[in-house]
Amino acid sequence: MGLFPRLGPWFVGRWHRAYQESADAVALSAVRRDGDGGEEVVGFLIGATDRAAFLRELVTRHRNALLVRGALALALRPGVLARFARTRIRPYLRRLRNAERSSTQEQGARIADLAAIVIVPPLRGSGAGSALVAEFLRRCAAAGASAAELVTASGSSGAAGFYARTGWMDMGGLVTRDGVQVQRFRRLTAETAED
Template sequence: MSQIEPKLPSTRSPVLIRQATEEDLQSMASDMIRYLPEGLFPHLGKRFVLRWMQTFLTEQYGVALVAVTIDAPRQQVGFLIGSTNQIHHVADVLHQHKWSLLRAGLVALCLRPRVLFHFLRTRARPYVRRIMGHNNGPDEGSVPRPATAVITSLVVLPTVRGEGIGRFLVEGFLERAAADQASLAELVTTAGAEGAGTFYAKIGWKRGEERYSKDGTPIHTYHHSLQ
């Protein structure tokens, strides 16, 4: 996994953007569950989220960045996780971590009957197909598709929003994606005021299709060309 140079955004509070480490994951997982509760993973609990987030540190195409205050005591005020090649990242994670993630997920589901019922109703079939090896990666002999980078999660603490931290986290991600030869970056966010569409539009991302998540929530896709 390639490294990035730390960056110092020009904000009211001096903040460093750097590569995340294992020590950062506890705060990252807590902040994701608190500020990005949509979807399945946050409802599986912190232990599962930690195990899943580790894959963005260890796998070749994973990206994990944190924003940390420079002044003591240092505090994590934001993070971004994603991949510079989503197809290959998912394939690598399934190859290296499928069974450990499956065990962690099953334990989390068994401890949360309501989440288990919701999972069986909305996601069981595609997850089983993926676990069994269907559509886990590019087919051999197929025409290579342009690499697409994906921002999976971006969180900036409410107390420091509006200071440019989110923009610098995204810019750090796009630099990594361009270095890994991605031609396009994508993300999805909740539609309307509950999502971050206004932020991404402000920093130059283009809105794509609107669709519904597996939970029935309207979501928007955003794109950013890297060519």
């Protein structure tokens, strides 16, 4: 959902790697083992245990690599470039400036951000997604995050029902710059320890 997937796998792979390399983020995999000792990745989750700290890291440590890959992807995709110029360039530049300025300012409560979760379609409903989310919330609580937040597409294309069933509080909807209706969810990380 959103701009990043339209930039292609070369950009998305680098964006995912930022989560793998960060002390303020997690990248988890769900693996299915067969009887012969083989393993197959059936899902993954990426998220930040501290959204503000991870954003600062993105715009300092990973900015150049993401900018180069993003620029090349936009150059190869003129339609995506036109939409980016129309809907996102000003807000992105503003966020870059603000993130750099706020890097030395005092930060408030740690809020985690579940950025993406994917489970292969045949195994949806198997518990793999719930296990990934539970582990993510456990790590967020251990890192000192008081709550975790996420955004998912509304309706049948999103996972709103999954989050509502698994204890996330619906914080209402909004429409993205791409015209997609999304739902925002929040969950206190301390609830994980009680489950």
